Amino acid sequence: MNTTIGLCYIQLILITHGICILMGAPLLTDIIRTFLFSIYIVLIGFTPVIISLKGNLNDIYNFLFDNEFYLTISKSNKHFFMKYLVWGTIIGAWLGALPIPLDWDRWWQRWPITCLISSTLGAGFSVIFTYLWLWIRKNQKYNEDTE
Amino acid sequence: MGPQPRDIFINTNNTIYVTSQAANSVLVWYEGNAIPIKDISGNISSPIGLFVTTAGEIYVDSDNSTGRIDKWRLNSTVGISIMYTCTKCYDIFIDMNNNHYCSMKISHQIVIKSLDVISNALTIVAGTGNAGSTSSMLNGFYIFVGVDHCGHRYGPLHIEMKRKLNQMDEVIRNITLSIDKSNISSLLMIIGDHGMTQQGDHGGDELNEIETAMFLYTNKPNYFSLSNNKQYTVSQIDLVPTLSWFLHTLIPFSNIGMMIIDIIPKEQRYLAMKLNFEQMEIYLKHISLTLQLSDKIHELRASLHTIFITFDRERNLTQIENLFNEFKFELQTHFRRQWSTFNIFRIILGLIIMLLSCIILLFIYFEFSKKSIDYKNIIFTISLTLIYFAISFSNSFIINEAICLYFLIQTIILITKMNIFKKFLLSFLLFLTRIFLICREEQQPYCIDPLWLLSKSSDTSHYFLPFMASIAWFIILILSSNYSYISYIIIVAYWFNISHTLSIFYLSVIIQFCFVLFKPSHIDTLIYSILIFVVGYRFSFVIFLQYFIYYIIFKNNKNNQSLPLLLSLLADYFFYATGHQPVLSQIRWTAAFPTINTPLHIYLSSIINSLFVRGVFILIETFSGQILNIILIRKMIPKKYQGNLLKHVLIVDCFKLLTTSLSVFILRRHLMLWKIFSPRFLFQLVGFIIKCLFVFLTMKLQK
Secondary structure (H helix, E strand, O other): OHHHHHHHHHHHHHHHHHHHHHOOOOOOOOHHHHHHHHHHHHHHHHHHHHHHOOOOHHHHHHHHOOOHHHHOOOOOHHHHHHHHHHHHHHHHHHHHOOOOOOOOOOHHHOHHHHHHHHHHHHHHHHHHHHHHHHHHHHHHHHHHHHO | OOOOEEEEEEOOOOOEEEEEOOOOEEEEEOOOOOOOOEEEOOOOOOOOOEEEOOOOOEEEEOOOOOEEEEEEOOOOOOOEEEEEEOOOEEEEEEOOOOEEEEEEOOOOEEEEEEOOOOOOOOEEEEOOOOOOOOOOOOOOOOOOOOHHHHHHHHOOOOHHHHHHHHHHHHHHHHHHHHHHHOOOOOEEEEEOOOOOOOOOOOOOOOHHHHOOOEEEEEOOOOOOOOOOOOOOOOOHHHHHHHHHHHOOOOOOOOOOOOOOHHHOOHHHHHHHHHHHHHHHHHHHHHHOOOOOOOHHHHHHHHHHHHHHOOOOOOOOHHHHHHHHHHHHHHHHHHHHHHHOOOOHHHHHHHHHHHHHHHHHHHHHHOOOOOOOOOHHHHHHHHHHHHHHHHHHHOHHHHHOHHHHHHHHHHHHHHHOOOOHHHHHHHHHHHHHHHHHOOOOHHHOOOOOOOHHHOOOOOOOOOOHHHHHHHHHHHHHHHHOOOOOHHHHHHHHHHHOOOOOHHHHHHHHHHHHHHHHHHOHHHHHHHHHHHHHHHHOOOOHHHHHHHHHHHHHHHHOOOOOOOHHHHHHHHHHHHHHHOOOOOOHHHOOHHHOOOOOOOOOOHHHHHHHOOHHHHHHHHHHHHOHHHHHHHHHHHHHOOHHHHHHHHHHHHHHHHHHHHHHHHHHHHOOOOOOHHHHHHHHHHHHHHHHHHHHHHHHHOOOOOO
């Protein structure tokens, strides 16, 4: 099982690298920077999903995109945390690309720096947000039950 | 010592550096050795001047024809170009303030460049450009560079700014002292071109940006006789005639400033005012056809006319000066009101009308689907729409708008629910279209156009590209079941430089046009025939890619929430991906004027050479992205869904146009208004009009 997880990591890193290039990262220059960035994203965001779904790429894809297979399974809190962690990281990395074209001439406006910071922030905020959301839902359910 | 040694430098470690002109290298000896330890050559060509800093950096003049100073480290193999001059530097010196001095023999001058400045501006510190042996001061213009850059970088209150201002102060003090010592009467004028805000920027209309100082110094006693002590303000346009007077040149034809009388010597004032008034008369006569002048201006002008031109009445000098100044004030206020004030009321009225029409369109045409509302999808679509609209509010996003639109389209493609292979194929096809983006003037240093993309007039030698383009077009024509094969064959022949094909092409286009007038359902054949001509073989691949991208998007479309936004973005993006930029200087005029001149029949040529036909060709070429968007929507989607989809796409486009107009209004005082924002608005407007026009024209289009 460890080999499948390891293989899944490598596949996801390569896929993330490809997606970064498709989204506008430079193709022939800064290859190592893009590669390190994809390693970072996969390590932070995708680790819980890979381990709990035992390294099956198809399952991961269906899980992330809410395809029909997973709607029937009861949603435990764990699933919410994992899914929102991945989406938080991805949305954070996406938002981090916004300051790059601006002409402020700052040292941190080069390619992966803003995306790294914002993906970390996105991952962190997604955990907090999921926790709060589940807590609110639990309170709502409690209120409904006692009414 | 190497052939032809030109310059020698010995540093504090007793290391000897010698330039060898004929050997194109710099030789280095340590103390005591007879053999050089290093022979630095690379892209040095015919070096003459040499200087070595205490840090061990070697500055050598290293270009054969023009001057170029390169910086070398002792162990490096390549030199970095520091400075470009007009001619070779016969000697180089670098002082403690990091100023580079270059002595140019051929132009008899010594120039200085400060390292604070990124530009290539050089300042002449000595020499008049003529050979001679006197040491007279130069009569002319100097630019003290660096203050503006320091201000932008650090702000006006930084300690670096203090250092720079002290430097400038020192220079001014030295100049005034040497003026005092000499016995030639001189006038020193120091003027700034703009101020700066607290952040060091300029270009807006804050008071501390548009106000700057002027400093005058002369060694002629009793020169300035200002009667009042209050603060004196002059406009920068008034410097033009004043400086022309001092430099004994003619005042330019379209000058609208008037002499600053108080700094002209008393005995010259009458003549100066007369000259200026005569120039203004000529110019006002010229523009009075287009600009109305008020009555007060006419009255003042008439009385000045009697003084200067017809010599009817004599007045004393003070009265003439007062009349002159009054005329200056009235005229410039009038010009400012006419030419540099916006009519805010009309602009806001127009914006409100646009907003009302957008809201009415939204309420009439936007149907809320009866299925359950998918919150995530709606939030996603709305946030992307807002980002799409917000692009036009920032100049750095507008400059890179092609990549921003590409980014948004890729996001939509990668998020929507599609078969995963189709998703990646679509993404990859879009990635391929990035090759066809061309650079804007503002992207110049870091963006270089690929050579094969720009057409040159003498590129008829290789036929590979036309061959591939003809195959691409053939595939498009077969797949879209088009019948414009004749135009296709003719244009392919034109690409392969077979003569006399263009006249047949024009004839076929005219015949097709008459045919379309009777049967409007075949308008797409006409459009394809014109497109294959105006787009040319280089960008035919983009049309090919466009066709496939739209095909994959429409193939099995599961009633996507973000499809209207995607279509609007695609139409906008393919304006850039067919090699255009929304700048007036990059309109591709070659679409209307083919490179090979074929003799045309006289009636045919009078039609073809008319402004209307050429204009239509250029419009079709520039906005081919929008046109193909509409045509492919009409052809690839079943008729019952077309109306709804087109309405939604037009709503997105209306709002985009509204936000672009709003951004131009809000940023009307921005420095880059006329260069970036308003051309973008113009192109958006014309693209929108053409899109609406084609929605109507293609109503009867059959699948």
